Amino acid sequence: MYETHFGLKESPFSLTPDTDYYFSYADHQEALNVLLVALRMGEGFLKITGEVGTGKTLICRKLLNILSDEGMVTAYIPNPYLTPSALRYSLAEELGVEYPMNIGGHRALQLIYNRLITLKAEGRQVILLLDEAQALPEETLEAIRLLTNLETEKSKLLQVVLVGQPELDEHLERPSVRQLKQRITFSHAIHALNPEGCRGYIQHRTRVAGHQGNTLFNDKALEWLYRGSRGIPRLINILAHKSMLAAYGDGKGRVDKVHVRRAIDDTEGAALRHNSLVRFWQSLFGRQALATMRGRG
Incomplete structure (x- = not known):
């Protein structure tokens, strides 16, 4: 709608995780570097955590592109709320394994093992990347651990990357999954952007x-974009998009704070925080003082 008005070829703040828009922010780049170095070293289990909207899925997509360019075989499962059997079937499909209907779990595992052996003989690494891993049922976490037991005398046949919200760390603290936690060799926590970021x-x-x-x-x-988004990329995208719509509606060539404040008031995640701040300052100084402070902002 506003692309031509601002001299753009497309909307810059889509919520789709488009790797063309990957921003090499220090914290995000460090997470990507940790993954790449560890995977190239052949480490078995890796973990990346971050709050909702901090860009984990985009990092996953970027990682998959790089690994594919390097000739590695990747299996990406974006929604791992699966039973152990469903996980094995999903992995088999990602690896191009054909299997008959109603195949048993043991037979499916054997077919996966055979495929991994073939890929290893071709000199290719295989990486299983599980997004939203905080949703993994406990029995499925155990099934993943058992999958990583598939190995030759010298190396793992399958490497696993767990990507999820901080709740993933809580799940891994349970005594029943301590064996899996002990296998995680590298991990990194993604944070929100700072004002300069x-x-x-x-x-x-x-x-x-x-x-x-x-x-x-x-x-x-x-x-104001930083205030309203708290540095969370998904919220930045939402607020920036709405701010540009507001500026476009006013016929302005640049976005000003008034447009961002409208966007904040129209966005549930940001408006809740904004309104709570308003109530806080009103309780301390009253409405007139708050209006004066706003005029100075």
Whole structure:
């Protein structure tokens, strides 16, 4: 809707995890580097955690692209709320294993093992990447651990990357899955962007979308974007998109703080925090003082 108005070839703030828009923020790049180094070393179990909306799925997509370019075989399961049998069938399908209907779990595992042996003989590593891993049932976590027992005398046949919300760490604290936790050799926690990272993120995405010249968001707009999003990329995308719609509706060529504040008030995750701050300051200073402070902002 507003792309032509702002000189863009496409919308820069889609919620789809498009790797063309991957922003090499220090914390996110460190997570990616940890994964790449550990996988290239042949480590068996890796773990990445981060709050909702911090960019975990985009990192997964970026990782898959890099591994594919390096000739590695990847099996990506984005929704692992599966029974152990369903997980084995999903892995078999990802690896191109054909199996008859109603095959037993033991037979499916044998077919997977045979496929892994074949790929190993071809000199190819196999990586199983499980997104939203905090949703894994306990019995499925145990099935994953058993899958990593598939090995030759010198190396693992299957490497596993668990990517999930912080609840994943809580699940791994249970005594019943302590054997799996002990096998995790490398882990990294992703955090929200800081104010400078938020600014760089906005500028990066608008440039990729085709914008040339000065930033589309002025300094006050960027400041309020950070306040409203708390540095969470998904919220930044939502607020930036709505802010640009507001600026477009006003016929403005740049986004100002007033447009961002409208977006914050229209976005549930951000508006809740914003309104709670309003109530807090009102309780301390009263409505008139708050209005004066807003005018200075």
